Amino acid sequence: MNLSNLQPATGATRNEKRIGRGTGSGRGGTSTRGHKGAKSRSGYSKKSGFEGGQMPLQRRVPKFGFKNINRVEYKAINLDVLAALTESGTATLDAAFFVTAGLASKNAKIKVLGRGEVTKALEVHAHAFSKSAVEAIEKAGGKAVTL
Template identity: 65%
Template sequence: MKLHTLKPAKGSVKNRKRVGRGQGSGRGGTSTRGHKGAQSRSGYSRKSGFEGGQMPLQRRLPKFGFNNIHRVSYKPINLDTIQELVEKTNTTEITVELLRENGLASKNDLIKVLGRGELKAKVEIQANKFSKSAIEAIEKAGGKATKL
């Protein structure tokens, strides 16, 4: 095999459709655009959701609900996840930075520790919020829950 003998596989490369190059090409005249109308003109672009004048789906469906702009959302992290992290990193202090480094939270996430699972290790945990069950489980294991 040499560089000058390399070719694409048979049938993998097709010539592009050359439209508007005279009647002999078979695609002259209207250039596969049909006769008249907006779609035959240059510069035409269909609006997204346009259904040919039929009432579009997004207008047929009713509006409902709203987004509360004052909502504060927290990234939930459970005790079983913290236990896994403690076993993996072999640390006794769980900070927000440590959670971010291990991919459990993003840069601007507020963190809430929830009480699912069992915590065996004695750890000091820093987070923005804790559930009651999480605080009880942390203190029962001999650890400490610190709100930021």
Template identity: 50%
Template sequence: MKLNTLAPAPGSRKNKKRVGRGHGSGLGKTSGRGHKGARSRSGYSMAPGFEGGQMPLHRRLPKRGFTNVFKTVFDIISLSQLDTFESGAVVDKAALLEAGLVKGDKPVKVLANGRITKSITVDVDKVSKGAAELIAAAGGTVKE
């Protein structure tokens, strides 16, 4: 192989469309834009979602309910994740951040998913009732 023999793969390079170069080219006179109308003129831009007068998709689909912008979204922690901490440890947001279980931008809530066998102190924003009972049954305490 030499530099003078290098070539792109066949079919990978395509000549650009040259418009307005005579009617023999198939793109002469109106340059493939047709006669009159919006698309034939310069400066034309279609509104987003416009479907040529057909009812646009975003208006055909049903709209239901609403999104509460004030909703509190929690980082969820399960009891099985808390079981990875050593017995007697204080599990707060800082400890969870260090362990890589939460990102730190949302409040933390503990849910009763899985089992916990170690007695730990849990100090987070919110703990579900079932999770609090299971932590207490394992000998731990909950601070909210």
């Protein structure tokens, strides 16, 4: 056996139907397309979402709500997470620290939330703080610095 005499197994292939080659072939005339209508014409391609002239689903279903273009997305970080990270001894937590710790991406805005407790005096730099987080940080003798 070599490349010049390779062929499919017997019965694995069939001859293609030769459509539109005269009435004697049994597939002449309308060439299996039926009579009239868009699908019988050449160049027909169904547009996505087209339902034969019926009002399509995406136009029947109403729109609702809106997207606020001024919304600011924050990456939330709680005090219990900060407490766990600072057991090793870091006192100043800034954006670069959060990125290296894997808590936020480089361009993310960070908001510190008040779940958990802080026992150490920390200087936390973030874009936003909840009131309870600021109180807890300052009660422990630290500073909450808004960027």
